[in-house]
Amino acid sequence: MQANKLDLRLTKGAKKVLEAMGGIRTLATAQDIHSLLRTDGDEAPGLTTVYRALDALVSQGLVQAVELGDGEKRYELIKPGEHHHHLICSSCKDSVHLDQCLIKDLDTLIKSKYGFQVSSHLLEIFGTCKKCSEKKTR
Amino acid sequence: MQANKLDLRLTKGAKKVLEAMGGIRTLATAQDIHSLLRTDGDEAPGLTTVYRALDALVSQGLVQAVELGDGEKRYELIKPGEHHHHLICSSCKDSVHLDQCLIKDLDTLIKSKYGFQVSSHLLEIFGTCKKCSEKKTR
DNA sequence: ATAATATTGAAAATCATTTTCATATTCACA
DNA sequence: TGTGAATATGAAAATGATTTTCAATATTAT
Ligand SMILES: [Mn+2]
Ligand SMILES: [Mn+2]
Ligand SMILES: [Zn+2]
Ligand SMILES: [Zn+2]
Numbered sequence: 001m002q003a004n005k006l007d008l009r010l011t012k013g014a015k016k017v018l019e020a021m022g023g024i025r026t027l028a029t030a031q032d033i034h035s036l037l038r039t040d041g042d043e044a045p046g047l048t049t050v051y052r053a054l055d056a057l058v059s060q061g062l063v064q065a066v067e068l069g070d071g072e073k074r075y076e077l078i079k080p081g082e083h084h085h086h087l088i089c090s091s092c093k094d095s096v097h098l099d100q101c102l103i104k105d106l107d108t109l110i111k112s113k114y115g116f117q118v119s120s121h122l123l124e125i126f127g128t129c130k131k132c133s134e135k136k137t138r
Numbered sequence: 139m140q141a142n143k144l145d146l147r148l149t150k151g152a153k154k155v156l157e158a159m160g161g162i163r164t165l166a167t168a169q170d171i172h173s174l175l176r177t178d179g180d181e182a183p184g185l186t187t188v189y190r191a192l193d194a195l196v197s198q199g200l201v202q203a204v205e206l207g208d209g210e211k212r213y214e215l216i217k218p219g220e221h222h223h224h225l226i227c228s229s230c231k232d233s234v235h236l237d238q239c240l241i242k243d244l245d246t247l248i249k250s251k252y253g254f255q256v257s258s259h260l261l262e263i264f265g266t267c268k269k270c271s272e273k274k275t276r
Numbered sequence: 277a278t279a280a281t282a283t284t285g286a287a288a289a290t291c292a293t294t295t296t297c298a299t300a301t302t303c304a305c306a
Numbered sequence: 307t308g309t310g311a312a313t314a315t316g317a318a319a320a321t322g323a324t325t326t327t328c329a330a331t332a333t334t335a336t
Binding site: 012029030031047048051071072073 | 291292293294295301
């Protein structure tokens with residue numbers, strides 16, 4: 001049991017959000033998380049606070065925001081400072097969390113070829129997952 | 139001068155949108171395109187029609203929608219049926235159009251490793267372009 | 277022509293996210 | 307430990323891109 005050094009700069013609301021996110025492994029919207037908190041217990045933070053908490057958590061590298069191209073951001077807990085991408089099934093909406101970034105090590109190439117200094121990227125892959133493929137075939 | 143076989147299924151408004159897009163090489167929002175059309179001449183289609191035209195053009199593979207993660211889609215003309223990705227400068231908002239898809243040929247690997255059938259993907263890279271890097275150094 | 281079908285666009289609706297602003301909480305430190 | 311400054315909270319309103327409605331037009335088929 002070691003003290004969690006990362007809690008230091010976390011607001012009361014952010015801690016609750018973080019805790020709620022610890023309980024799920026799916027990509028959740030701000031509203032999903034808010035509902036979850038409201039359902040769980042009392043003392044649940046308001047939606048505005050959830051949005052603010054998510055911003056803070058993303059800034060601190062504890063959470064990543066995932067863009068799927070519909071107008072709604074998803075969030076998920078990550079290993080601090082890391083990031084990863086997904087295979088997202090258009091049919092069941094479930095997603096496979098990839099273990100490593102598919103375009104890691106590309107930054108150097110891009111820098112030398114275009115003089116462009118990469119700072120971040122957006123990468124998500126859509127299609128049909130194994131289960132859903134089997135269903136259709138059946 | 140050969141007849142353009144692709145015009146067949148294009149609405150009057152869609153043709154105007156297509157023409158307007160032919161004149162720009164930047165990523166444009168629906169509203170950008172609408173403004174452009176309004177400025178250019180009369181007979182400009184309304185914003186609703188521009189949205190509908192863009193949908194149609196994307197379906198037909200003449201235009202691609204680009205997601206940057208701010209809540210506003212960009213559109214650009216593409217070589218029919220193809221697609222590409224960008225290096226987007228967070229400073230000047232300008233973008234480098236990459237000549238080839240960085241994750242082409244990955245579909246097969248993903249299919250065999252996860253049983254996931256890829257149908258599309260989202261990939262954009264953010265950072266600082268050459269010009270803007272030089273400005274800051276100067 | 278005439279009726280059926282598709283296109284258009286102004287206005288209203290949607291809906292995730294942000295902003296406001298007043299209240300409550302936490303903090304610094306005298 | 308009190309007290310004022312700084313920060314956090316949340317309800318309500320605002321924002322803004324996109325979508326929906328629906329009535330008027332234009333196009334197409336018979
Ligand atoms: Mn994930
Ligand atoms: Mn491009
Ligand atoms: Zn990555
Ligand atoms: Zn690609």
